[in-house]
Amino acid sequence: MSVYHAGSRAIQDQAGVRDRADHVGRSLGQDIKPVAAAFLEQQPLLIVGAADPETGRVWASALTGAPGFVRVTGPRRISVSTTTGPHPNDGPIGVGTIALDPRTRRRMRLNGRLRPTATGFTVEADQVFSNCPRHIQRWESYETVDRTPGIPRHLTELGDEEADFIRSADTFFLATVHGAGADASHRGGNPGFVEVTSPRELTWPDYPGNAMFLSLGNLRTDPRAGLLFLDWDTGTTLQLTGEARTEFARDGARTVRFTFTEALWTPAAVPLRWSAPEYSPANPDAAR
Template identity: 85%
Template sequence: MSVYHAGSRAIQEQTGVRDRADHVGRSLGQDIKPVAAAFLEQQPLLIVGAADPETGRVWASALTGAPGFVRATGPRRMSVDGDAARAFAATDPYPAGGPRAVGTIAVDPRTRRRMRLNGRLHPTATGFTVAADQVFSNCPKHIQRRESYETVDRTPEAPRRLTVLGEEEAALVRSADTFFLATVHAAGADASHRGGNPGFVEITSPRELTWPDYPGNAMFLSLGNLRTDPRAGLLFLDWDTGTTLQLTGEARTEFAQDGARTVRFTLTEALCTPAALPLRWSAPQYSPANPDNAR
């Protein structure tokens, strides 16, 4: 059985990469290999994407903790513990509503490595577990290297709830070299990384963003999801101050005659939380794969 649903298949056919996608798709499995388990235990940051069980809106969230707060607890199970994990799991209707589909991604800017694990969330007393449906790694393309981080004592401010981007939020988007994208489909969810030089995300109106879809692994998991379900969540981080900007809305992909792809996102709601994360990362070294699009 193919690892791809109809949305991903449609874009693979449209872009002429189906054979390559079939080859790359063999890397998707359910098992967390020992090297992947070791990678997870080194990470202080995990991105989780899911649909809100009450509103149906899709969000991408950042969870942090001391290395070891994310770990493999079986060949097909990941455990996430800590205050942030408990708060995230508390929004889930399980057991009354059953397990919730989530997509997760761990990115290590120090090594430019990333790992994705998609599956079903089950709350626990200390956080939650995810029973894996898909486990895979991606290449380091477009990941900015950040050599180190430090844990700092911060008290998160109350989130600002917005329906349009203000000046501060727009400035964070325009200066971003990285964001995370959460998408969903009928049988699951996915969280992915997007990177480029500052300015690669453009604000075309207070409620609309665009970004180029750079050539990647040919799987088209995110764009395939958007093909069948336009709901999306975006997460921008300030890697110095710990501020997070979460956006939820809908996205669609536009295809140019020359083959270039642009994703257009329309905002429904935003949450901006100053000092949300207790991590301060060093300045970035931009990926050599980034097009020269700095503003």
């Protein structure tokens, strides 16, 4: 059975990469191998994407903890210790996760069914896979700092501060959904690769990647999406939820256009401070 649904297949065919996608798709499995377990348990940061069961809006969020706060507790299960997340009485939801180690430019994605627990949640894996380091910036080191998160500020439009924050970003995370669950992915480029085209709209180029088109395939069948921008120095986060669509140029280039309905700005949300980045050599030049 194919690991891809109809949305991803349609984008693969449009891009002419179905054979390559089939080859890459063989790396997707359900079991968490020992090397993947060791990687997960070393990380202080986990990105989680899902649809809010009450509103249906899709959000991407950053969870942090001392290495080991994400543990592999079964052949296909991770357990996350956190005070942030669904209430233990809530039912299971489809979720996408991504663990990213900027020091080594490695990333690992695990998608499945989240079930709340008394100490956080578990995820039973449907898909486990790693991606190449393309467009991941390298941060040599990080430190944990004592920060008190600021009061989250809800936005319906971007002001100058938020727009400049996005324009200066070299990384963000994208959450998308489909009928069977959710997915969280990484997007990277030189500062300026994300454009603010209006107080409620962003665009970014879809750079060539692994040819799976999981995110764009999801958007083809369900336009709901969530974005997370993170300041790797101050820990400030900007989360946006809305809808996205992919535009195709005659030369095959792809641009994603995102319109948001709600945003959440939280100063000092993440208690991690990373060193200055070394931009990926795969990044195309971007307007600054």
